[in-house]
Each structure stands twice: as structure tokens, then as C-alpha cells.
Amino acid sequence: MRISKLPTLFLALLACSTAAAQAFDYDDIADGRFRPAQLAGIRPTADGEHYTTIRDGNIFRHRYAVDDAGTALLPAAAEEGAVALDSLDRATGTWCDAGSRRLDIADYAIAPDGGVLVADGAEPIYRHSFTTHYLYYDGRRLREILLGIPSPRDAVFTPDGRNIVFSSRNNLYVYNIERQGTRQITRDGRWNETINGTTDWVYEEEFGFTRAFAVSPDSRRIAYLRFDESRVPLFEMMRYDGALYNRAYDFKYPKAGDANSVVTLHVFDLETGRTTKVDTGADTTQYIPRIGWTPRGELWYETRDRRQQQIVFRRLAADALTAPQAEQQTIYRERSPRYVAHETDRSFRWIDGGRRFLIMQETATGWMHLYLGEPGEPLRALTEGRWEVTGIVGADDRAVYYTSTERSPLERNLYAVDYKGRHKRLLTPDKGFHTIAPSAGMRYYISTFSSADDPGRVEICDARGRTVRTVADNAALRRLADSIRLPRKEFFTFTTERGDTLGGYIVRPAGFDPARRYPCLLTQYSGPGSQTVQNRWKLDWEDVLAQRGYVVVATDGRGTGYRGEAFKKSTYGQLGRLEVEDQLSTARYMAAQPWIDAERIGIYGWSYGGFMALSCACKGDGLFKAAVAVAPVTSWRYYDTIYSELYNGLPQENPAGYNENAPLMLAPLLRDDRTRLLLIHGTADDNVHFQNSAEMIRALTDAGKEFDLMIYPDQNHSMQPDYTRQIRRRMISFVERNL
Numbered sequence: 001m002r003i004s005k006l007p008t009l010f011l012a013l014l015a016c017s018t019a020a021a022q023a024f025d026y027d028d029i030a031d032g033r034f035r036p037a038q039l040a041g042i043r044p045t046a047d048g049e050h051y052t053t054i055r056d057g058n059i060f061r062h063r064y065a066v067d068d069a070g071t072a073l074l075p076a077a078a079e080e081g082a083v084a085l086d087s088l089d090r091a092t093g094t095w096c097d098a099g100s101r102r103l104d105i106a107d108y109a110i111a112p113d114g115g116v117l118v119a120d121g122a123e124p125i126y127r128h129s130f131t132t133h134y135l136y137y138d139g140r141r142l143r144e145i146l147l148g149i150p151s152p153r154d155a156v157f158t159p160d161g162r163n164i165v166f167s168s169r170n171n172l173y174v175y176n177i178e179r180q181g182t183r184q185i186t187r188d189g190r191w192n193e194t195i196n197g198t199t200d201w202v203y204e205e206e207f208g209f210t211r212a213f214a215v216s217p218d219s220r221r222i223a224y225l226r227f228d229e230s231r232v233p234l235f236e237m238m239r240y241d242g243a244l245y246n247r248a249y250d251f252k253y254p255k256a257g258d259a260n261s262v263v264t265l266h267v268f269d270l271e272t273g274r275t276t277k278v279d280t281g282a283d284t285t286q287y288i289p290r291i292g293w294t295p296r297g298e299l300w301y302e303t304r305d306r307r308q309q310q311i312v313f314r315r316l317a318a319d320a321l322t323a324p325q326a327e328q329q330t331i332y333r334e335r336s337p338r339y340v341a342h343e344t345d346r347s348f349r350w351i352d353g354g355r356r357f358l359i360m361q362e363t364a365t366g367w368m369h370l371y372l373g374e375p376g377e378p379l380r381a382l383t384e385g386r387w388e389v390t391g392i393v394g395a396d397d398r399a400v401y402y403t404s405t406e407r408s409p410l411e412r413n414l415y416a417v418d419y420k421g422r423h424k425r426l427l428t429p430d431k432g433f434h435t436i437a438p439s440a441g442m443r444y445y446i447s448t449f450s451s452a453d454d455p456g457r458v459e460i461c462d463a464r465g466r467t468v469r470t471v472a473d474n475a476a477l478r479r480l481a482d483s484i485r486l487p488r489k490e491f492f493t494f495t496t497e498r499g500d501t502l503g504g505y506i507v508r509p510a511g512f513d514p515a516r517r518y519p520c521l522l523t524q525y526s527g528p529g530s531q532t533v534q535n536r537w538k539l540d541w542e543d544v545l546a547q548r549g550y551v552v553v554a555t556d557g558r559g560t561g562y563r564g565e566a567f568k569k570s571t572y573g574q575l576g577r578l579e580v581e582d583q584l585s586t587a588r589y590m591a592a593q594p595w596i597d598a599e600r601i602g603i604y605g606w607s608y609g610g611f612m613a614l615s616c617a618c619k620g621d622g623l624f625k626a627a628v629a630v631a632p633v634t635s636w637r638y639y640d641t642i643y644s645e646l647y648n649g650l651p652q653e654n655p656a657g658y659n660e661n662a663p664l665m666l667a668p669l670l671r672d673d674r675t676r677l678l679l680i681h682g683t684a685d686d687n688v689h690f691q692n693s694a695e696m697i698r699a700l701t702d703a704g705k706e707f708d709l710m711i712y713p714d715q716n717h718s719m720q721p722d723y724t725r726q727i728r729r730r731m732i733s734f735v736e737r738n739l
Contacts, residue, residue: 047440052108065468085097111161118137119134154166154198156211159217196226212227213291220269221267253689260287263286267318276322286305288301298316307650309335309336332359341529358371370400382417390404433536436448444463455474457472457473487552502582518549518597524556575648576662587624609630614696627676634693634699667705
């Protein structure tokens with residue numbers, strides 16, 4: 001292993017510092033004391049001159065070019081922070097005052113005529129899905145709608161603003177605003193059997209969407225996915241709820257190698273009332289992760305095979321849907337011997353009215369880049385180099401706007417390039433992390449910027465990158481951070497024994513003295529395509545430990561993202577092998593530093609990071625004095641089909657990849673005489689089931705190992721908001737006692 005020296009000047013300056021840092025604890029972080037200002041619920045309006053945000057229980061319209069407080073879109077009540085409601089007396093046909101309410105706006109949409117649809121409150125189902133109460137404002141009256149409809153969700157306006165499409169209990173409906181009547185589109189939806197227009201559990205979790213329908217630009221047709229869950233194994237999750245008798249909550253969850261839902265694509269015609277099934281091929285095991293309409297009204301959809309080694313985009317004319325052999329055009333195909341990365345809304349976009357498209361892909365060059373596509377023509381590369389495009393932001397007549405890692409894998413900056421791949425311009429010169437929210441037509445964009453040393457600012461800029469105005473400068477937070485000397489990240493690289501160069505960051509305690517020896521905690525996630533080491537402002541519970549005398553270190557090992565396809569896909573079929581090697585190398589690298597106590601190194605992780613923390617504790621042969629694993633996967637056979645098979649193949653074809661690196665199999669290796677383990681899990685974790693930890697408890701117990709355990713009843717994967725603070729305090733206490 002070659003050890004790269006850390007900057008001696010930086011160490012000397014820290015050693016010379018004598019000012020005492022003010023104390024802070026996790027409550028300061030959880031309360032948002034160090035959180036930069038942000039805009040909530042940003043939506044661009046169709047005119048390209050305005051945007052809307054959520055603030056104080058209302059929706060406000062702002063002009064990009066004018067600094068003002070904005071105009072409230074919902075009628076304010078006399079009570080501060082509340083809105084005024086109306087209701088219709090159906091017996092008399094008159095409107096009356098329905099009082100006031102403070103809204104908890106979970107989502108909203110604005111119709112072309114200015115009508116506003118509001119989701120008030122959210123009753124979570126899984127990670128992204130929720131049911132809610134809907135209100136509609138027509139510019140005169142704000143009223144509740146969909147009353148009597150059980151558990152409505154995923155509601156949107158049709159493009160003409162006359163109807164609202166939504167789902168309820170696995171069926172699709174259309175609500176007509178003028179007539180205030182509801183029309184049922186599908187009728188065969190049943191719990192744990194059939195879903196129409198929303199996704200099943202695994203699509204929601206892994207493809208990241210819940211609204212599985214799309215309305216055509218002329219508002220006439222609704223394309224939707226239908227999920228036949230009948231062959232998917234049933235999973236039961238115990239709920240306690242403080243009741244005398246506990247109960248089981250059951251839902252369909254396909255684990256690696258098992259049956260998925262059979263997904264089909266259908267189109268409902270609002271004029272004729274006819275439903276047409278679209279021929280997507282004979283493969284009933286394929287995925288259909290995206291559907292939509294081109295601006296010209298053509299239906300398009302994406303398929304990917306069960307192994308996720310090929311994706312295909314096809315389109316067909318809406319008028320051809322009823323033809324017995326509707327002609328379909330393949331517009332894009334991508335293959336990989338390992339896997340094709342998941343597409344998102346920021347990696348594909350129609351332009352020129354649907355005649356051409358923009359797409360991101362990595363298989364051509366080994367780096368994720370931006371391409372211009374036209375059906376029947378070869379792709380044209382718009383970007384190139386040993387760096388990656390991370391998202392398509394927008395497009396206008398002259399250029400495409402995108403974010404990338406060109407300056408550093410740790411940063412995100414906005415660029416523009418023309419449609420021939422020339423005249424590239426950097427629009428955000430500050431070194432750090434930029435999140436971009438574009439206007440319609442890309443005349444303006446909102447840039448939310450920060451770096452590891454700077455809480456940053458929120459600015460509105462024009463398409464040339466010039467600042468129009470500053471929305472928030474975070475000056476008060478900057479002064480606070482300087483006054484209490486918050487721990488700051490220092491970025492570094494080192495070379496492992498195998499010759500791989502890894503990047504990471506170090507957070508040292510305030511008043512760091514290089515003549516002392518400090519305990520060290522490794523924090524990591526390490527999942528495929530992920531990134532922990534970023535040049536952006538972020539504080540969490542580990543920073544409390546840094547304030548209390550611990551060195552905190554994070555590195556992104558092999559398998560993580562934004563360093564090219566080969567680096568990311570190196571872990572394919574062997575999850576938990578190369579990633580663990582790299583975290584062990586990081587621990588040894590830190591142990592070799594003269595200011596680290598080599599006998600006091602720990603590791604922490606949650607979810608995939610929990611899988612890693614367990615694996616490192618077992619494979620480390622006593623290298624770690626403490627390990628904290630929260631909600632860990634302990635066997636990839638227990639996890640879902642889409643994720644497990646994407647990165648590890650099918651268990652029927654790769655049993656060794658599932659078994660050899662599973663923490664369940666590694667339990668006998670744990671050196672509990674050297675490594676103190678804390679295992680944490682919630683019993684209502686619908687994502688990484690408590691089964692993972694239950695079986696790990698069995699394996700550790702059977703192997704005669706000592707460990708600490710915290711179980712949180714009825715808590716899901718994130719355990720928010722109920723136990724967020726308690727868990728962090730528990731982890732801080734555990735580290736302080738055992739490291």
C-alpha cells in the first residue's frame with residue numbers, strides 16, 4: 001500500500017489553533033440549526049417567467065426576474081397561516097363558508113387556466129407512495145374534492161385542465177371539474193392481486209415512481225400499467241401498534257429469483273370508453289419502467305429484460321392503437337454484458353416536438369455521456385471525456401443544458417453545449433455542488449449551491465449563467481459556522497495494496513493536534529453507483545463525534561459511482577467482496593497515520609452500508625474495535641428482485657455470488673473479543689425486512705458471539721420521524737463507550 005501524505009501545513013495550522021469550539025449536539029443538527037436555506041416545492045410555470053413554491057401552508061407565485069415576496073395562490077383566512085374553504089350545499093346549490101384550515105401541502109399542480117390542485121397531508125404507504133386529501137381552487141373558491149373516495153392518490157390534471165386523473169385502491173378514475181363527477185376507468189383492481197395505474201412495491205422502490213399512468217397531450221387518452229401480482233410471493237410483516245394482539249400486514253414482495261408481477265400496458269380512450277392493450281412483446285418477465293407520450297401524441301415506452309442487460313425504447317402513433325397489428329418503431333436500444341443502468345426523468349428527454357431525443361448512456365465509451373438521437377439514425381455524441389454527465393436539465397433552440405462531474409467527481413456543475421457537441425460553456429464556476437431547477441423554455445434557472453466549506457446560496461440565473469438575483473445567501477449560517485468552528489471536511493486520495501486509487505474525506509476534531517492519537521470512525525454506504533464523498537454542505541451525527549475528539553473518515557470504494565463504468569460495475573456478481581476489501585484498506589491506511597490510534601478504529605453504515613459494516617466487522621479479523629450496522633441486508637436472497645438481480649445476477653445462475661459474501665455466512669468469523677457490534681433494525685421495515693437481522697441474530701447466537709442489539713417496534717427503513725434522534729444518540733453513546 002502506498003500512503004499519500006496529508007497536507008502538513010493544514011495539520012500545523014490546526015495544531016496552532018487554540019480557540020475553543022462551542023459545543024453542539026445532534027439536536028442542533030436535527031432542529032436544522034446548520035441547514036442551509038432552500039426553496040420548497042419549486043415548480044416552473046408554463047409562461048417561463050414565473051415559478052411557484054410552498055411556504056407557510058400556501059403556494060406562492062414568484063417572478064424569476066423580480067425580487068418580491070410572491071403572490072399567494074390560495075385564499076388566506078383571518079387566522080395566520082390558514083386558508084379559507086368553501087363547500088357546496090347540494091340541496092340548495094349554493095356555496096357557503098366552510099371555515100379555515102392550516103394546510104400541510106404534500107404536493108400540488110397548476111392547470112393551464114390557473115386552477116390549483118392541492119394534496120393536503122400525506123399518509124405514507126411505502127417510501128414514495130402516500131394517500132392524501134385533495135382540494136381544488138378555481139380562482140374563486142377553495143374546496144375539498146374526491147370526498148367519499150377511499151384513499152385517493154397520485155392525482156394530476158389532464159393537459160387541458162378539465163379533468164383530474166387519480167387512483168384509489170388499485171383502480172384508476174377521472175374526476176370532471178365542471179360537473180364534479182367521477183368516472184371509473186378500471187374495475188379489476190384488488191389488494192395483492194391486481195394494480196391499475198400505480199406501481200407495485202418493487203417498481204416503486206427500485207424504479208422510483210408511483211404514478212403508473214400518463215395522459216396524452218390532447219387529453220383524450222390515458223396510458224397506464226397494469227400489474228398482475230397473483231404469482232408474486234406474499235410477505236407478512238408483524239405490526240404491534242400498542243394493541244393487545246399484534247397483527248400481520250401482508251403485501252407482495254418479490255425476492256431475488258422469485259416471480260415478479262406480470263406488467264402490461266393499456267390505453268383508455270376518454271371519448272369512446274374503449275381500453276386497448278398494447279403489444280409489448282411475448283416476454284412476461286420483462287420490466288416496463290417508463291411510459292409516456294411524445295409532444296406529437298405518440299405513445300412511447302421502455303422495456304428491460306429480467307437480467308436488465310438490455311433496454312429498448314419503442315413508440316407508436318395513437319391512431320394506430322386500435323389496429324390489430326399496430327406498427328411500432330424501435331427508437332433506442334442499449335445492451336451490456338453486466339447491466340444497463342436505470343434510466344430516470346433526467347436521463348431522457350424529447351425535443352423538437354418529439355422528432356428527436358436526448359439520452360444519457362455509458363456503454364458506448366465506459367463513461368456516462370449525453371447523446372442526440374433521431375429514430376433510424378445513429379446517435380450523435382454531444383459530450384465526451386473521462387468524466388460523467390449526471391443529468392439533463394433542459395433544452396432550448398440553441399443548446400442542451402446538463403450537469404456533470406467534468407471538474408471533479410465530487411462536484412456537480414451546469415454546462416451548455418450546442419446540438420453538434422460544440423461551444424460548450426460552464427455556467428456555474430463555483431467549485432462545489434449545484435442543484436438546478438430550470439424554467440420552462442430554459443430562460444432562467446434556480447441554482448442551489450454549497451460546498452463542504454460553504455453553506456452556499458440560492459440564486460436565480462439566466463441561460464448565460466449570469467446572476468439575476470440572490471434568493472438566499474446563508475450569511476447568518478456562515479457566521480454561525482465560523483463562530484463555533486464546525487468540523488470541516490478535507491478531501492484526500494490514497495492507493496490501496498491492489499493499486500486502486502480511492503477518494504475520501506477526513507473530518508478532524510477542532511483543535512486537532514497531530515502529536516496526539518485519535519480514535520477513528522469510518523462512515524460509508526458503498527452501494528453500486530452511490531456516492532458518499534461529495535463537495536457539498538452536510539452535517540450528521542458523525543460530526544458530533546468529530547467535535548468530541550474523533551476523526552471521521554469516508555471513502556468511496558469500487559462499485560460506487562461517477563468514476564466510470566468499469567469502476568462502478570466491478571462489483572457485479574460479487575456484492576460484498578471488493579467493497580469490503582476497500583473499506584479494510586481504508587482502515588489500514590488510517591491506522592498507519594501517526595495521529596490515529598490503530599487500536600481504536602470503528603465502522604458504521606445503514607442499509608447497504610449496514611451490510612458493509614457487518615461484513616467488515618466479520619472479515620476484519622479484529623481490525624475494527626466497534627461496528628454499527630443499521631437495517632442491514634444479511635443475504636441478498638432476502639432482498640428484492642430488481643435491485644439484487646441488477647447487481648448480482650439471478651441467484652439460480654450465481655449462487656456463489658449470493659452465498660460467499662453474505663453476512664449470515666460470515667458470522668463465525670466475528671472477533672467479538674476485539675470488535676463490539678451494535679445491530680439496529682425496525683420491525684416494520686418494508687424495504688430491508690427485519691428478517692435480515694432476525695436471521696443474523698440467529699447466526700451470531702449459534703456461533704456463540706456477543707453483540708449489542710436495538711429493535712424498534714413498527715419502524716420502517718428510515719425510522720423517521722419517530723426515532724431519528726434516539727437512534728443517533730444511541731449510536732453516539734455506543735461509539736463513545738466502545739471506541
